[in-house]
Amino acid sequence: MAGLSSEDLEAFGLTLRLAATVTLLLILIGAPLAWWLARTNSGFQRLVAAVVALPLVLPPTVLGFYLLLLLGPQGAVGQLMSRLGLSLLPFTFGGLVVGSMLYSLPFVVQPLQNAFEAIGEERLEAAACLRAGPIDRFWSIAMPVAVPGIVTAAVLGFAHTVGEFGVVLMIGGNIPGQTRVLSMRIYDHVEAGDYAQAHTLSICLLAFSFAALLAMTLLRPRLRAHV
Amino acid sequence: MSESPDTSPRGLAAALTRKHAALSIAFDAELPARGVTALFGPSGAGKTSCLRMIAGLDRNASGTLSLGDETWQDSRRGLFTPPHRRRVGYVAQAPGLFDHLDVAGNLDFGWRRAGRPTHLNREALIDQFGLRALLVRRVGALSGGERQRVAIVRALLSDPTLLLLDEPLSALDGAAREDLLGRLEGLHARLAIPMIYVSHAIDEVARLADHIVLLDAGRVVAQGPLNATITRLDLPPALIEAAGAILEGVVTAHDPTDHLTELTFDGGVLLLPEARANVGDRLRCRIAARDVVLAAERQIGSSALNQLACRVIAVGDADHPSQCLVQLDAGGTVLLARITRRSSRTLELRRGGSVWAQVKAVALGA
Numbered sequence: 280m281a282g283l284s285s286e287d288l289e290a291f292g293l294t295l296r297l298a299a300t301v302t303l304l305l306i307l308i309g310a311p312l313a314w315w316l317a318r319t320n321s322g323f324q325r326l327v328a329a330v331v332a333l334p335l336v337l338p339p340t341v342l343g344f345y346l347l348l349l350l351g352p353q354g355a356v357g358q359l360m361s362r363l364g365l366s367l368l369p370f371t372f373g374g375l376v377v378g379s380m381l382y383s384l385p386f387v388v389q390p391l392q393n394a395f396e397a398i399g400e401e402r403l404e405a406a407a408c409l410r411a412g413p414i415d416r417f418w419s420i421a422m423p424v425a426v427p428g429i430v431t432a433a434v435l436g437f438a439h440t441v442g443e444f445g446v447v448l449m450i451g452g453n454i455p456g457q458t459r460v461l462s463m464r465i466y467d468h469v470e471a472g473d474y475a476q477a478h479t480l481s482i483c484l485l486a487f488s489f490a491a492l493l494a495m496t497l498l499r500p501r502l503r504a505h506v
Numbered sequence: 507m508s509e510s511p512d513t514s515p516r517g518l519a520a521a522l523t524r525k526h527a528a529l530s531i532a533f534d535a536e537l538p539a540r541g542v543t544a545l546f547g548p549s550g551a552g553k554t555s556c557l558r559m560i561a562g563l564d565r566n567a568s569g570t571l572s573l574g575d576e577t578w579q580d581s582r583r584g585l586f587t588p589p590h591r592r593r594v595g596y597v598a599q600a601p602g603l604f605d606h607l608d609v610a611g612n613l614d615f616g617w618r619r620a621g622r623p624t625h626l627n628r629e630a631l632i633d634q635f636g637l638r639a640l641l642v643r644r645v646g647a648l649s650g651g652e653r654q655r656v657a658i659v660r661a662l663l664s665d666p667t668l669l670l671l672d673e674p675l676s677a678l679d680g681a682a683r684e685d686l687l688g689r690l691e692g693l694h695a696r697l698a699i700p701m702i703y704v705s706h707a708i709d710e711v712a713r714l715a716d717h718i719v720l721l722d723a724g725r726v727v728a729q730g731p732l733n734a735t736i737t738r739l740d741l742p743p744a745l746i747e748a749a750g751a752i753l754e755g756v757v758t759a760h761d762p763t764d765h766l767t768e769l770t771f772d773g774g775v776l777l778l779p780e781a782r783a784n785v786g787d788r789l790r791c792r793i794a795a796r797d798v799v800l801a802a803e804r805q806i807g808s809s810a811l812n813q814l815a816c817r818v819i820a821v822g823d824a825d826h827p828s829q830c831l832v833q834l835d836a837g838g839t840v841l842l843a844r845i846t847r848r849s850s851r852t853l854e855l856r857r858g859g860s861v862w863a864q865v866k867a868v869a870l871g872a
Contacts, residue, residue, distance in 0.1 A: 402602045402603075403602075404598070404602060405596075405602030405603075405604075405657075406602075406604070407588070407589040407590045408594055408616075408664075410590050410591075410616055410619040410620060411615070411619060412588075419615070420604065423606040424606050
């Protein structure tokens with residue numbers, strides 16, 4: 280094992296920034312989406328659920344590859360963005376965020392959906408009869424009751440984003456300070472034969488992943504007892 | 507009911523239907539603007555489904571529904587007011603307490619959303635339902651009776667224009683049941699809004715209701731003022747077990763030696779086992795049809811303490827071929843007696859004929 284270089288630390292910071300951004304955005308977008316998935320009778324429900332779950336089975340390189348095509352200068356989204364005067368997303372931090380969000384989406388949405396489904400009708404109907412409208416019910420009943428599910432979703436989304444590689448490789452590249460995250464850095468070290476450095480970073484990630492899971496299992500029963 | 511329908515405020519008017527694989531519901535009812543209406547029927551008659559349609563929790567219900575001048579639903583005009591705009595206080599059988607809040611948080615949920623209405627005395631309601639000591643408790647630690655009380659006060663504090671209670675006593679045991687029933691009687695005396703009380707226990711209905719809607723197999727089979735409806739001769743077999751008179755009188759005396767209470771009503775005086783009521787209080791009493799013995803003459807040397815002079819109004823079929831139901835007029839109060847056809851023949855019961863109704867005081871125990 281060896282100490283961390285400044286480049287390693289930079290990768291560390293970037294990874295944390297990426298994971299935090301992605302987790303926050305995913306909770307914000309995932310909560311209404313999971314709420315809809317949990318409560319709708321729409322025929323599109325299964326279709327949307329399948330699309331959300333797709334990253335679970337899709338090789339990340341495939342996801343990254345299609346994102347690269349779509350967001351690139353020849354892609355539909357890329358062309359739209361250049362027409363709007365926006366810079367292209369591939370090989371930027373923004374591109375990493377978009378790719379990571381797609382890749383981690385099911386890890387956030389599914390725990391949220393389970394939590395919302397477990398709330399049951401009684402409390403929501405009681406709230407409706409106590410003058411709470413649909414949006415009011417979401418904030419005053421669904422979100423507080425689903426706190427354990429939200430914690431699980433955040434931990435899973437964060438940890439999954441920290442550990443990803445394939446999507447980053449495709450859409451992020453390996454630009455120091457921009458898209459060179461920890462997993463890329465480990466790969467670089469191994470490529471260069473610098474096993475000691477790779478070891479240090481890997482141990483850090485291993486410890487982090489374990490700590491995240493441990494925190495989740497420790498937090499859950501306590502939260503449930505409260506709720 | 508009211509003699510002048512033009513001046514009395516209109517209550518709930520419902521003509522709702524719901525198609526369902528298991529049970530189709532047709533709920534046609536006109537309820538008074540005040541007092542307690544019992545929605546009574548056997549299990550599976552569709553009582554809860556009716557309450558849910560009234561509360562607006564069933565989007566598949568179609569038809570019309572209005573309370574007073576306010577229309578909540580009119581399917582032909584595509585009108586459907588969602589539950590949060592109906593101002594209905596609905597206490598479901600599983601009361602759906604918010605377990606992420608304490609008792610006070612539950613009580614204030616609707617109260618805050620109603621704008622903390624000043625005409626509702628929050629503190630008095632908390633005391634009337636014995637919740638003062640529970641305010642900071644989490645709802646997970648409450649007993650069944652406490653949960654129901656919290657749910658009822660929570661609904662009342664949301665300033666409803668109609669209160670719906672779905673079998674609030676069904677999950678409670680003896681003491682808790684009696685306690686809540688007593689509090690509901692107190693609420694009945696003070697409540698300014700109409701209440702619909704779902705039950706399949708006739709003793710609850712006897713103590714709380716002014717008006718009754720009888721439900722069987724998803725449809726309304728009879729409705730009207732309590733005693734006039736429950737003493738009808740044309741009730742379906744599923745409801746005939748509930749048939750009997752429910753009369754209200756004034757406590758005129760207690761006999762401490764024999765532990766009896768004297769209740770004076772329009773048709774005479776009844777003796778019943780000592781009741782927890784003061785002289786001058788109004789008290790209700792149910793006389794089940796099967797507890798009434800008929801005799802041609804006033805009996806001397808009978809153990810039945812109560813003998814009421816009656817006139818026969820009509821004789822109808824009971825649910826067993828050996829029996830019949832006799833509708834009686836006891837000084838303006840309608841009573842019902844279930845007797846055998848053989849007795850009816852022996853007594854030569856005729857419409858307008860006079861007869862004595864004997865009721866054991868023991869049968870009138872609470």
